[in-house]
Amino acid sequence: MLKSLDSTQIVSTHIMSIATRLTDKVLMIARGKIIWNGTIDALKSMEVGDEPIESVVARLMTGAS
Numbered sequence: 001m002l003k004s005l006d007s008t009q010i011v012s013t014h015i016m017s018i019a020t021r022l023t024d025k026v027l028m029i030a031r032g033k034i035i036w037n038g039t040i041d042a043l044k045s046m047e048v049g050d051e052p053i054e055s056v057v058a059r060l061m062t063g064a065s
Contacts, residue, residue, distance in 0.1 A: 019040070
Protein backbone atom coordinates (compact mmCIF):
# COMPACT_ATOMS: atom_id res chain seq x y z
CA MET A 1 0.00 0.00 0.00
CA LEU A 2 2.67 2.56 0.96
CA LYS A 3 4.74 1.57 -2.08
CA SER A 4 1.96 2.73 -4.40
CA LEU A 5 1.83 6.23 -2.87
CA ASP A 6 5.17 7.26 -4.46
CA SER A 7 6.09 9.16 -1.31
CA THR A 8 8.46 8.94 1.62
CA GLN A 9 7.15 7.20 4.73
CA ILE A 10 9.05 6.12 7.83
CA VAL A 11 8.11 2.68 9.11
CA SER A 12 9.74 1.37 12.26
CA THR A 13 9.48 -2.40 12.70
CA HIS A 14 11.47 -5.43 13.73
CA ILE A 15 9.17 -7.68 11.72
CA MET A 16 10.76 -8.11 8.31
CA SER A 17 7.65 -9.58 6.69
CA ILE A 18 5.97 -6.23 7.34
CA ALA A 19 8.96 -4.29 6.06
CA THR A 20 9.09 -6.29 2.82
CA ARG A 21 5.39 -5.65 2.17
CA LEU A 22 5.49 -1.92 2.92
CA THR A 23 8.76 -0.62 1.54
CA ASP A 24 11.55 -1.07 -0.98
CA LYS A 25 14.33 0.54 1.07
CA VAL A 26 15.78 -0.27 4.49
CA LEU A 27 17.80 1.76 6.96
CA MET A 28 19.09 -0.15 9.99
CA ILE A 29 20.07 1.72 13.12
CA ALA A 30 21.86 0.18 16.10
CA ARG A 31 22.92 2.14 19.15
CA GLY A 32 22.09 5.40 17.40
CA LYS A 33 24.25 4.71 14.33
CA ILE A 34 23.29 3.70 10.82
CA ILE A 35 24.72 0.21 10.30
CA TRP A 36 23.18 -0.62 6.93
CA ASN A 37 21.29 1.21 4.22
CA GLY A 38 19.94 -0.29 1.01
CA THR A 39 17.05 -1.99 -0.72
CA ILE A 40 15.06 -5.00 0.41
CA ASP A 41 16.44 -6.83 -2.64
CA ALA A 42 20.03 -6.02 -1.63
CA LEU A 43 19.29 -7.28 1.87
CA LYS A 44 17.80 -10.50 0.46
CA SER A 45 20.88 -10.96 -1.74
CA MET A 46 22.92 -11.29 1.46
CA GLU A 47 21.03 -14.46 2.40
CA VAL A 48 23.14 -17.62 2.55
CA GLY A 49 21.31 -20.61 1.08
CA ASP A 50 17.77 -20.82 2.44
CA GLU A 51 18.55 -18.36 5.24
CA PRO A 52 15.58 -16.17 6.17
CA ILE A 53 15.95 -12.40 5.89
CA GLU A 54 15.63 -12.15 9.69
CA SER A 55 18.92 -14.04 10.02
CA VAL A 56 20.63 -11.56 7.70
CA VAL A 57 19.35 -8.71 9.85
CA ALA A 58 20.55 -10.51 13.00
CA ARG A 59 24.04 -10.93 11.49
CA LEU A 60 24.18 -7.24 10.64
CA MET A 61 22.97 -6.23 14.09
CA THR A 62 25.43 -8.59 15.80
CA GLY A 63 28.27 -7.13 13.76
CA ALA A 64 27.30 -3.68 15.02
CA SER A 65 27.81 -4.65 18.68
